[in-house]
Amino acid sequence: MSAASRLTGWFRKAPTVLRAGHPSLRVKAEPIKVEDIPTQKIQRVIREMKGVFSSPYTPVVGLAAPQIGHPIRLIAYRLEDKKLLEERRIDPVPLTFLINPTLLITDKDPETKWSAEYESCESVPNYNALVKRAGHVKVEALDLKGNKVSFSTGGFLARLLQHEMDHLDGVLFTDRMDCKSFRHDKYIDKYELYTGR
Ligand SMILES: [Zn+2]
Numbered sequence: 001m002s003a004a005s006r007l008t009g010w011f012r013k014a015p016t017v018l019r020a021g022h023p024s025l026r027v028k029a030e031p032i033k034v035e036d037i038p039t040q041k042i043q044r045v046i047r048e049m050k051g052v053f054s055s056p057y058t059p060v061v062g063l064a065a066p067q068i069g070h071p072i073r074l075i076a077y078r079l080e081d082k083k084l085l086e087e088r089r090i091d092p093v094p095l096t097f098l099i100n101p102t103l104l105i106t107d108k109d110p111e112t113k114w115s116a117e118y119e120s121c122e123s124v125p126n127y128n129a130l131v132k133r134a135g136h137v138k139v140e141a142l143d144l145k146g147n148k149v150s151f152s153t154g155g156f157l158a159r160l161l162q163h164e165m166d167h168l169d170g171v172l173f174t175d176r177m178d179c180k181s182f183r184h185d186k187y188i189d190k191y192e193l194y195t196g197r
Helices: 040-054 082-088 155-167
Strands: 062-064 074-079 093-105 115-121 124-133 136-142 148-154
Touching: 040 062, 040 074, 040 093, 062 155, 074 155, 093 155, 115 155, 124 155, 136 155, 148 155
Parallel strands: none
Antiparallel strands: 062 074, 074 093, 093 136, 115 124, 136 148
């Protein structure tokens, strides 16, 4: 056994997250058949996605399979970053996978009450922009065992889920952003007065 093969966790090379311009980010991903969940093919994608979450080079809170080149309807998210939890005042969520997720917007007054907040994406690195999203959603999906899961959520997680599920339909946040708010990360907290116009 070589030294390299003993390395685990974040030492293992995580798959590359594809960047805007790669065709994989623009296709409509295929649903996963329940009977295919245990197959090597799907399990490998799950392992690769876990690799992205455990890499220090990809500080993601959410990821969709097409972002690493697999056009299947699989997303994952994890809300455990201390700074994020404090800033957003949200409860931690361990790494969670959703298969074939569907989303129902449950805001009573859509459009008018949707809030715009800055979003970023590992596929569009170093930039962020204001995106208007629904505040409350209901999600139905399968878990990794193929069991049906259904839950309602709001705030940051609702936004994250809308962002990740957009990836399954070949949509990036840059398609939905307020174009003039598009900015480099180095200007965060610097020119807030000029944003959102
Ligand atoms: Zn993204």
